[in-house]
Amino acid sequence: xxxxIFTLLLLVSVFSLxxxxxxxxxxxTSPATDTPNTxxxxxxxxxxxxxxxxxxxxxLANEIGAPxxxxxxxxxxxxxxxxQDGIDVYREYAIVLRIxxxxxxxxxxxxxxxxxxxPTATYLVSTGREQYxxxxxxRWYWTTTPVGTFSPYKLVRDHYSYTWKAHMEYAMFFNGxxxxxxxxxxxxxxxxxxxxxxxxxxxxxxxxxxxxxxSSQPQKLVPLFNENGRVARDVNGNPIRVMGWNxxxxxxxx
Numbered sequence: 001x002x003x004x005i006f007t008l009l010l011l012v013s014v015f016s017l018x019x020x021x022x023x024x025x026x027x028x029t030s031p032a033t034d035t036p037n038t039x040x041x042x043x044x045x046x047x048x049x050x051x052x053x054x055x056x057x058x059x060l061a062n063e064i065g066a067p068x069x070x071x072x073x074x075x076x077x078x079x080x081x082x083x084q085d086g087i088d089v090y091r092e093y094a095i096v097l098r099i100x101x102x103x104x105x106x107x108x109x110x111x112x113x114x115x116x117x118x119p120t121a122t123y124l125v126s127t128g129r130e131q132y133x134x135x136x137x138x139r140w141y142w143t144t145t146p147v148g149t150f151s152p153y154k155l156v157r158d159h160y161s162y163t164w165k166a167h168m169e170y171a172m173f174f175n176g177x178x179x180x181x182x183x184x185x186x187x188x189x190x191x192x193x194x195x196x197x198x199x200x201x202x203x204x205x206x207x208x209x210x211x212x213x214x215s216s217q218p219q220k221l222v223p224l225f226n227e228n229g230r231v232a233r234d235v236n237g238n239p240i241r242v243m244g245w246n247x248x249x250x251x252x253x254x
Contacts, residue, residue, distance in 0.1 A: 055161070056141040057198045060168075060177030063161060064154065069176025069198070070146065076229035078250070081149075085231040087223055087239065090117035094217050095247040097180070097210070099200055101127035101145050102253050109192050111180075111202065113210070123206045126183065126195040127251075135197065143197045147251045149225045150174040151244040155215055168199075170207040172214060174249045182207035200251075217246035 057069045078089045078096070089096055096114040100107045113121040127145035134140050154173040161168070171181040183191070183201035191203060202210070221241040224232040232240040 055137045055197075056135050056139050057177035058141070059135070059137055059139065060161075061173075062177075064156065064159065064173065064177070069178055070148070070227070076149065077252070081229075081231065085223075085239070087231050089248050090114060092223060093246055093248040095213055096250065097247065098250045098252065099125060099127065099145075099180075100252050100254055101147070101194070103130075103194055105254070107254075109194065111200070115213070121206075121209075123202050124191040126187065126190050126193060126201040128196050128198040129194050133197075141198075145178065145196070145198055145200060145251060146175055147253050148175065148227075149229050150249045150251070151222055151225075152180075152214065152247055152249060153244065155211070155245070157211070169204065170211040172211070172247075172249075180207070180210065180249065214245060214247045219243055220246050222246070222248075 055063070061069060076084075082088045094116060098112040098114065100110055102108040109125055109127065111123045111125045112119055113123070129143040130145075131143055132140060133143050152172040152174045156171045156173065156179075157169070159168040159171050160166075168179070169182040171179040173179040178198055178200075180200040180202060182204040183196075185204075187195065187201060188203060191201065195201070220243070222244045224240040224242050226232045234240055
C-alpha cells in the first residue's frame with residue numbers, strides 16, 4: 001500500500017514539474033504583443049518618413065492619448081515673466097529650451113539650451129512649414145509650431161505608429177501632438193529652416209543629449225502657465241503649481 005502511494009505521489013510531482021517547465025518555456029519564448037508603441041521583432045519598417053509629415057498633430061495626439069494641440073497660446077519672454085509675475089524661470093527650472101521658429105534672422109530656427117540659468121548649447125531645428133497642407137492621412141491641417149510657454153507633459157523614448165509603420169524617437173511632447181524629437185537622417189539637411197509638420201525636429205545626436213538631460217531630472221512642482229503666457233493664479237492670487245518635468249519649453253517667433 002505504501003509503495004502504491006509513493007508511486008502516485010512521484011507521478012504527480014513529475015507531472016507538476018513538467019507543466020511548470022512548459023509554462024516557463026512559453027513565457028520566455030512568446031513574442032511580446034502588448035508592449036505599447038513597440039514594433040514586433042519581425043516587423044518590416046519600410047517607412048523612413050518623419051511621422052509629423054504622415055499625420056496631423058491632432059492625429060498624433062490621439063494616438064498617444066494626449067489632448068488636442070492648443071494653437072491660441074501666447075508667449076512672454078522670461079524677463080517679463082520675472083518682472084510681472086515674480087517668477088524667475090531660470091531659477092524655477094533646471095533646463096529651459098528657447099526655440100525661435102522665425103524663418104530668417106540671427107537666431108532663426110535655433111534652440112538655445114539653458115541649464116541652471118547658463119547657456120550650454122545651441123542647436124539647429126526645423127519647426128513647422130506654417131502652411132495649410134494635406135497630410136498623408138488625408139486630413140488637411142496647418143503645419144504650424146504653436147508659440148507659447150510650455151512644460152513637457154509626456155516623454156516617449158521611441159513612439160511607434162502601427163498605422164504608418166514609422167518611428168518618432170526621443171520625443172518630448174509639450175502641446176498636444178507637438179513634440180521636440182529626433183529627426184531622421186534624410187531630414188538632417190533641412191535643419192535650420194522651416195520643414196516639419198508642426199513638431200520641433202532636432203538632429204538625433206542632440207535629441208539624445210536633450211532626452212538624457214530632461215529625463216534625468218526629478219519631477220517637481222512647477223508653475224502653470226495660461227494661454228496668455230502668464231503664470232496662472234488661484235482665487236487668492238497665489239501662483240498655481242503642478243507636478244511636472246523640471247524643464248520649460250519656450251517657442252517664440254522673433
